[in-house]
Amino acid sequence: MIQLQYGDKLRFTCSFQHKGAAYTGAKLHAAIGNKGAFGFDEILNNETTVTGIVYDATWQTYTVTIDVTITTGISGGAYDTMVKLMSIPGSDIYWYGTLDDIVIVGAAEFQSLSVSYAKV
Amino acid sequence: MEQQPVAASIIRKAGAGVYTEITVVEAPASASAGSLVQVRVSIKNKTASTIGIMVGGALEYGVSPWPTISFPNNWANFPAGQSYYFDATFAMPAYAVVIHAYSYYYGADSAWHFDDERTKSVGLSQVEDAQFQSLSVSYAKV
Numbered sequence: 200m201i202q203l204q205y206g207d208k209l210r211f212t213c214s215f216q217h218k219g220a221a222y223t224g225a226k227l228h229a230a231i232g233n234k235g236a237f238g239f240d241e242i243l244n245n246e247t248t249v250t251g252i253v254y255d256a257t258w259q260t261y262t263v264t265i266d267v268t269i270t271t272g273i274s275g276g277a278y279d280t281m282v283k284l285m286s287i288p289g290s291d292i293y294w295y296g297t298l299d300d301i302v303i304v305g306a307a308e309f310q311s312l313s314v315s316y317a318k319v
Numbered sequence: 320m321e322q323q324p325v326a327a328s329i330i331r332k333a334g335a336g337v338y339t340e341i342t343v344v345e346a347p348a349s350a351s352a353g354s355l356v357q358v359r360v361s362i363k364n365k366t367a368s369t370i371g372i373m374v375g376g377a378l379e380y381g382v383s384p385w386p387t388i389s390f391p392n393n394w395a396n397f398p399a400g401q402s403y404y405f406d407a408t409f410a411m412p413a414y415a416v417v418i419h420a421y422s423y424y425y426g427a428d429s430a431w432h433f434d435d436e437r438t439k440s441v442g443l444s445q446v447e448d449a450q451f452q453s454l455s456v457s458y459a460k461v
Contacts, residue, residue, distance in 0.1 A: 201460055210461040215454045219447035229456075254351070254446060260453075266461065282456045292454045 202302045208266045209301065215284055215292065216258045225249040226286045229265045231301055234279040239295075241281070242273045249284075275305020322371030322425040323396045336435035338366050339422040342402060349442035352413040356441060358388060360420045361404040364397035371425030372397050374405040379417040379438075388418065394425075415443045 211229040230244035245267045280296035345359040360374050376388030390407040397403055418439045423431040
């Protein structure tokens, strides 16, 4: 479990394999949100275009990092993660993190002011 | 370095490979378009004396004239009976090619004379479409 506060960044280190012709335009999309029965509800995300994919005669591993900044666009609580490799030949390739592994510590909140008084 | 000519006494009308022999042309059986192809042409001095030997080459495919193969070092004086090789590279065109290598000897008339030839075919490899697999991710606070 990773605790994050507003202003922090969560860095996703993504690896995938490629072979065949050189390719431009592939994108990695990382998101924090909620994984549900009907898909992944993204709240914060970031995306990067993958460069430098050259012709590979055999499967070669590429590693790319992508940062998601924690903003006040997300409330405090536990969240899930998702990364997809997109804009590639064929279907997008998805990866999902452990459920509720990201905990956002929300902004400071105050409530329930109570007072008593007495002569001193 | 000065080229060593074939001795005048043994100059005669040469058929292919009288003084030199291209023993082998080394190149891959196939290559993909745009890739760099390495070529090595090995030549033997068949005479009993040191002579100057030069290499040349062309890529035979559907263009005219055939492009020449550029050998950075294209000649050497070969001791009697010795072999030597010349290296070159070329960018594979979008066609299968035939490497046509030539050898020349340096004559007493101070000219290069064609002597032997050998060919080697290089097929065109089809480049597979790009494929992707095995996305794995780790994450950490930074």
